[in-house]
Amino acid sequence: MAPFSGSLQPKKKADLQNIATSLGISDAGTKDELQLRIKKHLDNNQDVLEGDPQYAGLYGIRSRGGAVARKPSLQPQLPSSRLAPPKEPTPPSPSPRKAVPMDPIVETPGRGEVSVMLKAMTPFVKAPLPPSTASISTIATARRGLSTMVVQVKQAEPLVKTRSWMSNAAHIWLLSALIEFVVLLGAVVPWAWAPVGGTSVPYPLLQNRVVWMAIAWWAGPTVVVPGVLGHLVSFRGRDSFDPLTAWVVRLAGVVLVEEPRWRVVTASVGVAFAFAEAMPGSAPFADTESEEVD
Structure with a gap:
């Protein structure tokens, strides 16, 4: 299998599932959940996985994105000899490959965190107060008055019809x-x-x-x-x-x-x-x- 390299953010969900399967973790969930799960596993096992050429490319990019890179080990200097003059240290040869800066990893909150944030942002709505006794009595009085008016109209309906017929x-x-x-x-x-x-x-x-x-x-x-x-x-x-x-x-x-x-x-x-x-x-x-x- 080819070694993994590059940032996790621009990778597709299928590539993230391959990395998760290779690391031995679950490949279920959304793309954001896979990124968070892989990042957490790499951070917890950095001492073991950083030396593995299969996953070293993932750590190299993350170090350029903002993480602290490890200091190179210093070789102890041998004592100078009278017969052999001390050799001047040769500067390290530049790498033939030019490093390309990658986008930093951005952590995206999961579904649970989003739901908690939405609940915290939802304003508290007070329940409506029950109607007062005065309002109830007013409504009852209005209903009685309306019923009386309807009865009066029904009683006067024959007279109105008779007057309308006679007014012709x-x-x-x-x-x-x-x-x-x-x-x-x-x-x-x-x-x-x-x-x-x-x-x-x-x-x-x-x-x-x-x-x-x-x-x-x-x-x-x-x-x-x-x-x-x-x-x-x-x-x-x-x-x-x-x-x-x-x-x-x-x-x-x-x-x-x-x-x-x-x-x-x-x-x-x-x-x-x-x-x-x-x-x-x-x-x-x-x-x-x-x-x-x-």
Whole structure:
């Protein structure tokens, strides 16, 4: 096997494993762990391994990197003789090979030392304090107030829906027509009584022709004509029912039924429609159609 030489730092992991196997130590671990293990073994056995030509190259480089080199041994001088003059010591011949300085060995801390350093650098975080009694009571009070508010909103929901439904002119027109129809039935339709289980139950007599004529005479100017014209003459778009038109036509029908003054009624209806068209937010049929064509 060729002798080992050079610094341990630039060597590859495979070379370090070969050195560790040759020294008889473990070759497991990372590159940094192998360097530390080999360096420690060389330091502990320097007296034995430095004289071994297999590992002398490792010590020579380490001595140039900063370690203290051993002093050369001095040969004892022989006593001078009268016959032979003393020989002058010859200077040592320079080495034909020029020494190349190598990088010093840098010790890298292992994984255990790094974890200890990180634990020492981690700041101590205090645990959060438990909430005070005042905060808990405030949260409980807020929850009770929120629950009460939710109950109140649920109780007022039917009233809100009813008010929203009643705040519509079309709904009011329909409701008023329904009330008039019920009153008409109570006033025009004759009622009879039939015994059922010991009690008398009222029922309407609808076979009378006069009843149906009265219903038709009422429904024509009150429901049918206003409903049709409310869809045809609409100031809010042609696809929606205009309650203002229905109310104007219904009022005109009531006036004509009571007293047939056609000229006054038609003029009044025209004025009402003109005001309805001039009201802000109205969408005439011509404008709506032109927008759709564009």
